[in-house]
Amino acid sequence: MRKIAKSALDSLFAAMSESKKVYLPVDGEGGARYQLWTEGTVLSEAVNTVRSAKDFFFPQTENLVEFKMEGKKLDVIDVRRETEDFVIFGVRACDVRSFDILDRVFLGAPVDTYYKNRREHGVIVSLACNKPAETCFCQTFGIDASAPAGDIVCHMTDDTLFLDAKTEKGEKLLATLEGVTEPCADSAADEQKALIRSRLDKLPLKGLTADKFGGDKTKEFFNDPAWASLSESCLGCGTCTFVCPTCQCYDIKDFKTADGVRRFRCWDSCMYSEFTKMSAGQPRLTQKERFRQRFMHKLVYYPANNEGIFGCVGCGRCLAKCPIQMNIVKVMKKLGEGGDKND
Numbered sequence: 001m002r003k004i005a006k007s008a009l010d011s012l013f014a015a016m017s018e019s020k021k022v023y024l025p026v027d028g029e030g031g032a033r034y035q036l037w038t039e040g041t042v043l044s045e046a047v048n049t050v051r052s053a054k055d056f057f058f059p060q061t062e063n064l065v066e067f068k069m070e071g072k073k074l075d076v077i078d079v080r081r082e083t084e085d086f087v088i089f090g091v092r093a094c095d096v097r098s099f100d101i102l103d104r105v106f107l108g109a110p111v112d113t114y115y116k117n118r119r120e121h122g123v124i125v126s127l128a129c130n131k132p133a134e135t136c137f138c139q140t141f142g143i144d145a146s147a148p149a150g151d152i153v154c155h156m157t158d159d160t161l162f163l164d165a166k167t168e169k170g171e172k173l174l175a176t177l178e179g180v181t182e183p184c185a186d187s188a189a190d191e192q193k194a195l196i197r198s199r200l201d202k203l204p205l206k207g208l209t210a211d212k213f214g215g216d217k218t219k220e221f222f223n224d225p226a227w228a229s230l231s232e233s234c235l236g237c238g239t240c241t242f243v244c245p246t247c248q249c250y251d252i253k254d255f256k257t258a259d260g261v262r263r264f265r266c267w268d269s270c271m272y273s274e275f276t277k278m279s280a281g282q283p284r285l286t287q288k289e290r291f292r293q294r295f296m297h298k299l300v301y302y303p304a305n306n307e308g309i310f311g312c313v314g315c316g317r318c319l320a321k322c323p324i325q326m327n328i329v330k331v332m333k334k335l336g337e338g339g340d341k342n343d
Helices: 007-016 092-105 111-122 170-174 189-202 218-222 224-229 239-243 287-305 317-321 328-336
Strands: 003-004 022-029 029-036 063-068 073-078 088-089 122-127 151-155 160-165 249-255 260-267
Touching: 003 007, 007 022, 007 088, 007 160, 063 092, 063 151, 092 111, 092 122, 111 122, 111 170, 122 170, 151 170, 218 287, 224 287, 224 328, 239 317
Parallel strands: 022 088, 088 122, 122 151
Antiparallel strands: 003 160, 022 029, 063 073, 063 260, 151 160, 249 260
16 A cells, blocks of 8 residues: 655646546536546545546447448448546546446447447546545445445545555556655555444435345336336436436437448437337337336346346435436335335
8 A cells, every 4th residue: 555645646646647648526617527637637525526437438429430432332430449548536436336337238248349448448546435425325235435446446534645556457557656655554544444434324325225126026116006106207307317327328320421421329318208219119108117117227127137236336416416306215215115015
């Protein structure tokens, strides 16, 4: 483990940026967002960024391929380029876990080479949450905000940043920072971890559990009458899906250019009325069905296909951003309030 004075963070970021682009959360209008570091850029102290770090690996829009036409000749142009090495600094425990969830989708067969390219070049430097927000509930899904995963795991006190490499990527990066950091005991951050855990124990959603949900509960919850009342006020705006670090739905479209066609993909949402619409029609005709799909996927369908791992990381963004205050916590409480319906 190594450490650096909090007042010297600029020198740390400068040293990182000698070999890689460095991105970190920066305060701005509407909240903190990831931004390329330049001299003088100030690290945000916000618990969460408005949009998650998912954007670095699965961007909201990206070009996939281009088709150029000249008479009857058609050229297929691969627009992919090797991604530059980059560092994402300050990733919280919930967002780090979201990468594992996305990996199972995009790195499983067949591998999404666009995602894989970015993932291989990215180095995750996580930061423990000193002051978790009241909307946080990562503990519900077995995530410890005081000990996040990552290539390098950081803990910050009032005056010091501690850095602990956890992977080969992390060790290589930390080795390049020896000129601006100094060694310290592996236990140096233990007091900070204990402080964070004491704060986690006081959060309003500390007692929320996912015990009643899982991959074997499709029949139990699919026809629950509560879906009608829960979805009644939903606007279908998709805000929850766009701020969610684990949502992975996308659409692929073709755009006609002056001399050909550009094929691109963009995020989509199961909350939209045209989501998965086919020539035969729309498989989910009502907002209730679309609403149910979103939460059943997080709490039942995803764990059914991924060794019981839930598709939510408890970041709390949907709690903070939903315009009608409807979110996964309310759904879990409502569906789970009657206990196991099979008893």
